[in-house]
Amino acid sequence: MKYARAFASSFVLELRSLFRTGVFAAAIALCAAAVAFLPPFLRSDGTDAGQVSIYVRVVFGAVFMVSGAAAFGSACGSYAPARGSSRLSLDLLRPFPPALGYVARCLALAAFSAAVTLCGGAMAAARMMVDGDANPQGGLPECRRMTPPVFEKTLAEEAEEDYAKVLSAPAENEDEERRLANYRDNPKFMVIWALEKKAANGVTIVSPGATHGFRFKLPGGPCTVRIKCPLLLGLRSSFGGEFTLGGETAKVDRIPGSEILIGYENPAADPDGTAAFTFKNGAGRSVILRKRRDIVLLSPGDSFCANFARAAISWTGIVGLFCAFGLMFSSALSRPVAVFTAAMLLIAVMLAPVSSSQIPNPSTMSWGDFIGICISHVLAGAMEPVYDASPVGALADGFMVDLAQALKMLAAGCIAAPAALSPLAGSALKSNPQE
Amino acid sequence: MVVELDRLTKVFRDFWLRPVVKAVDGLSLSIGKGEVFGLLGPNGSGKSTTVKMLLGLLSPTSGRVSVFGGSPRSVAVKARIGYLPELSHLHPFLTARECVAYYAGLSGLPRGEARERTRQLLEMTALSGAADRPVSGFSKGMARRVGLAAALVGRPELLVMDEPTSGLDPVGTRDVKTLVRLLAGSGVTVLMTSHLLADVADVCDRVAIMSHGALAASGKVADLLAKTDAMQLDLPGAGPETAAEIAKELSARIGAPVTARRPSVSLESYFLSTVSRDAPEFRLAPFLQK
Ligand SMILES: Nc1ncnc2c1ncn2[C@@H]1O[C@H](COP(=O)(O)OP(=O)(O)O)[C@@H](O)[C@H]1O
Ligand SMILES: [Mg+2]
Numbered sequence: 001m002k003y004a005r006a007f008a009s010s011f012v013l014e015l016r017s018l019f020r021t022g023v024f025a026a027a028i029a030l031c032a033a034a035v036a037f038l039p040p041f042l043r044s045d046g047t048d049a050g051q052v053s054i055y056v057r058v059v060f061g062a063v064f065m066v067s068g069a070a071a072f073g074s075a076c077g078s079y080a081p082a083r084g085s086s087r088l089s090l091d092l093l094r095p096f097p098p099a100l101g102y103v104a105r106c107l108a109l110a111a112f113s114a115a116v117t118l119c120g121g122a123m124a125a126a127r128m129m130v131d132g133d134a135n136p137q138g139g140l141p142e143c144r145r146m147t148p149p150v151f152e153k154t155l156a157e158e159a160e161e162d163y164a165k166v167l168s169a170p171a172e173n174e175d176e177e178r179r180l181a182n183y184r185d186n187p188k189f190m191v192i193w194a195l196e197k198k199a200a201n202g203v204t205i206v207s208p209g210a211t212h213g214f215r216f217k218l219p220g221g222p223c224t225v226r227i228k229c230p231l232l233l234g235l236r237s238s239f240g241g242e243f244t245l246g247g248e249t250a251k252v253d254r255i256p257g258s259e260i261l262i263g264y265e266n267p268a269a270d271p272d273g274t275a276a277f278t279f280k281n282g283a284g285r286s287v288i289l290r291k292r293r294d295i296v297l298l299s300p301g302d303s304f305c306a307n308f309a310r311a312a313i314s315w316t317g318i319v320g321l322f323c324a325f326g327l328m329f330s331s332a333l334s335r336p337v338a339v340f341t342a343a344m345l346l347i348a349v350m351l352a353p354v355s356s357s358q359i360p361n362p363s364t365m366s367w368g369d370f371i372g373i374c375i376s377h378v379l380a381g382a383m384e385p386v387y388d389a390s391p392v393g394a395l396a397d398g399f400m401v402d403l404a405q406a407l408k409m410l411a412a413g414c415i416a417a418p419a420a421l422s423p424l425a426g427s428a429l430k431s432n433p434q435e
Numbered sequence: 436m437v438v439e440l441d442r443l444t445k446v447f448r449d450f451w452l453r454p455v456v457k458a459v460d461g462l463s464l465s466i467g468k469g470e471v472f473g474l475l476g477p478n479g480s481g482k483s484t485t486v487k488m489l490l491g492l493l494s495p496t497s498g499r500v501s502v503f504g505g506s507p508r509s510v511a512v513k514a515r516i517g518y519l520p521e522l523s524h525l526h527p528f529l530t531a532r533e534c535v536a537y538y539a540g541l542s543g544l545p546r547g548e549a550r551e552r553t554r555q556l557l558e559m560t561a562l563s564g565a566a567d568r569p570v571s572g573f574s575k576g577m578a579r580r581v582g583l584a585a586a587l588v589g590r591p592e593l594l595v596m597d598e599p600t601s602g603l604d605p606v607g608t609r610d611v612k613t614l615v616r617l618l619a620g621s622g623v624t625v626l627m628t629s630h631l632l633a634d635v636a637d638v639c640d641r642v643a644i645m646s647h648g649a650l651a652a653s654g655k656v657a658d659l660l661a662k663t664d665a666m667q668l669d670l671p672g673a674g675p676e677t678a679a680e681i682a683k684e685l686s687a688r689i690g691a692p693v694t695a696r697r698p699s700v701s702l703e704s705y706f707l708s709t710v711s712r713d714a715p716e717f718r719l720a721p722f723l724q725k
Contacts, residue, residue, distance in 0.1 A: 002543065009540025013526065020528035086520030089492050090585065094541035095514035430508075 006096035014108035027070040031120030034062035057396035063120030071113035075326030077335035099426025106418035110320035140304035149214040159195035185362035241282030246275035301400035310401040311391035317409030324417040443498035460648035476645035482628040517591030523582040527571035542589035555720035556584035575602040
C-alpha cells in the first residue's frame with residue numbers, strides 16, 4: 001500500500017512510453033495489415049467450417065503474434081536506454097524498491113499486449129462478420145464446450161497403484177527383474193513422476209467385438225462425443241461400431257480417417273448427473289485409445305466473442321511470462337543481447353517438458369542426471385498451463401477456452417512470474433554501473 | 436551531521452578487474468545540517484564519483500558513507516534526498532509537467548499533492564509556459580530546470596546537485612544561487628559540485644577542493660580566499676584626485692607603495708542588470724518554504 005502511488009507511476013510511465021514512442025500504433029497497423037491482406041492467401045479444405053477455422057487460425061494467430069512480439073521486444077529494451085545513465089539513477093534514488101518498479105513494468109507490458117490483442121481481434125472479427133469469404137456462414141461462429149470423461153482415479157492415484165503393483169509382484173523373468181530393480185532403487189518420487197506421465201498417456205485397447213465404457217458428466221440437451229483415433233492398428237484403417245450414451249445408441253460403420261463425431265439428441269443422465277458411454281468395437285481390428293486424451297464430450301458453448309475474450313486472457317498470461325523474462329534480462333543487458341538471451345532461455349524451458357516417461361536406470365544415473373530430471377519436472381509443471389492454454393488452436397477449432405485455465409495462466413504469467421523474478425531484476429538494476 | 440564520508444576510496448576497474456583509475460582517494464568530509472557545501476575541483480578530479488558514492492549509486496572500494504546516520508540505499512534515507520545529476524536524461528516522450536509529476540509519484544506523493552507541487556515547481560523554474568511540451572525539444576538549460584524541479588518535488592532535506600550551473604545562462608546561474616540561499620534558509624542542506632569556483636563561491640558556507648581524487652583544501656570560503664598580508668579600503672564617493680592624495684599619505688605612513696584604482700562591476704553583473712531589469716524576482720515554491 002505504501003508504494004501504491006509509486007507503483008502506479010511506474011505502470012503509467014511504461015504504458016506512456018509504449019503509446020508515445022509509436023509501438024502501439026505500429027502494432028495496430030501490423031494487425032490491420034494482417035486482417036486486410038492475409039485472407040486472400042488462405043486455402044481451406046473446402047468446407048465452410050474449414051474456411052472459418054483457417055481464417056481464425058491464421059488471422060487471429062497473426063494478431064496474437066503481433067501483440068506478443070511487440071510486448072516482448074519492448075520488454076527486452078525497456079531498461080536499456082536508461083541503463084548506466086542518470087535516468088535510471090533518478091528512479092533508483094526515489095524511495096521505491098526497483099524490484100517493484102520491475103513488476104509494475106511487467107504489468108504494463110501485459111496490459112499493452114492485451115490492448116493490442118483486443119483491438120486486433122476486434123478488427124479480425126469485424127472482417128469475419130462482413131466478409132463472406134472469411135466466413136461463409138455469416139455472423140460469428142459459435143464455440144463448443146469440451147468435457148473429458150470422468151475418471152475414478154486421478155493421475156497420482158493411478159501412478160501410486162501402478163507402483164505398488166510392480167513392487168509387490170514377484171519378478172519372473174530378466175526383464176521384470178530389471179524393471180523391479182528400477183522401481184526399487186530409484187527415489188520413489190522420481191518413479192511416481194514417470195508413472196504419472198505414463199498414466200496421462202495411458203492407453204486402452206479395445207479388441208474386435210469387445211465393449212469399453214467411460215462416464216461423462218452431461219450438460220443436458222444435445223451433445224456430441226468425439227473420438228480421435230490416431231493409433232489404429234495398421235495404416236489406412238477405419239473403425240466403427242456401436243456408441244451408446246445415456247441410453248441413446250448410434251451405429252457408425254467404418255469411418256475412414258482418425259476422428260469420429262457421434263451426435264446425441266437428448267441423452268438421459270443418472271441421478272448424479274453423469275451418464276455411461278460405451279463403445280462396442282465393430283471393426284475387424286483392435287482399437288487403441290489414449291483414454292485421457294482421445295475421447296471428449298462436446299456440447300454447445302457460448303459466443304465467439306466470449307471465447308475470444310478468454311483466449312485473450314490466456315494469451316496475456318503467456319505474454320506476461322515472456323515479458324517478465326525479457327524485462328529481467330533488459331535490466332542487465334542491451335536490447336539485442338536481452339532478446340537473444342531471453343528467447344534462448346524460453347526455448348530451452350519450452351523444450352524441457354519433453355522429458356521422458358522412462359524410469360531412469362539407477363545403476364547408471366549420475367547426480368547430473370538426477371538434477372536434470374528434477375529441473376525438467378519442475379519446469380514441465382510450470383509450463384503446463386502454457387501448453388494447456390494454447391489459445392489460438394482452441395479458438396480456431398471452435399472449442400471453448402476454459403476460463404479457469406485462462407485465469408490460471410494470467411496469474412502465473414502476470415503475477416507469479418514477475419514476482420518470482422523481481423528480486424533478480426531489482427538487484428541487477430541496483431548494481432548497474434552508473435555512467 | 437547530515438553527510439559523513441570516512442576515508443572514501445574508489446578504484447574503477449576494467450572487465451578483468453584490473454584497476455584502471457583511482458577516482459577518489461581517501462576522502463573524508465562531513466556536512467552539517469542546513470549547511471551549503473561546495474565540492475570544487477577541475478574536470479576529472481572525482482567530484483561526480485564522490486557524489487555517486489554518497490548517494491549509493493556506486494559502491495566505494497573502501498571507506499564508509501553515512502547519510503542521515505544511515506545507508507543512502509535505505510528507502511527511508513532516499514526519501515530525504517534530492518539529486519540533480521550532472522547530465523539530465525529525461526524521458527523524451529513526457530512533457531515537463533508529466534516528468535516532474537512522475538518523480539512525485541515515485542516519491543509516493545498522493546495525486547493531488549503531486550499535481551500542486553508540480554505546478555508550483557514549474558512556476559518557480561520559469562517553465563510554466565513550456566510545461567505541456569515534450570521535454571525532447573527542450574534546450575539544455577530548460578532540461579536542467581526540469582531536472583531541478585524533479586529533484587525538489589519530494590521536498591528533500593538534503594539536495595545534491597552535480598554541476599548545477601553547467602549549461603545555464605547567467606540569469607539561470609543567479610537563480611540557482613538564489614534558490615540555494617533560500618533553501619538553506621529554510622533548513623535544507625545543500626551539496627553542490629562545480630569546476631567554476633566563482634559560480635558557487637559566494638553561496639557556499641564551506642568548500643572542499645579536490646584534486647586527483649584527494650582533498651587539496653577545505654574550509655570557509657572567506658578564509659580560503661583571504662590574503663592574510665594585505666587589507667583593502669573602500670572610499671565611497673571619492674574622486675581620482677582625493678584617492679591619489681590619500682594613497683600618498685598612507686604610503687608615507689606605512690612605508691610601502693599604496694595603489695588606488697576604480698572598482699568595476701564584472702561583466703556578469705553588468706549583463707544581469709541589463710537583461711533582467713524587469714524580470715520578476717526569484718521566489719521559492721510555497722511548499723518548499725518552512
Ligand atoms: N564509470 C567509470 N569507469 C571508469 N572510470 C571512471 C568512471 N567514472 C569516472 N571515471 C574516472 O574517474 C575520474 C573522476 O571522474 P569524475 O568523478 O566524473 O570527475 P569530475 O566529476 O570531478 O569531473 C576520471 O578520471 C574519470 O575518467
Ligand atoms: Mg563531474
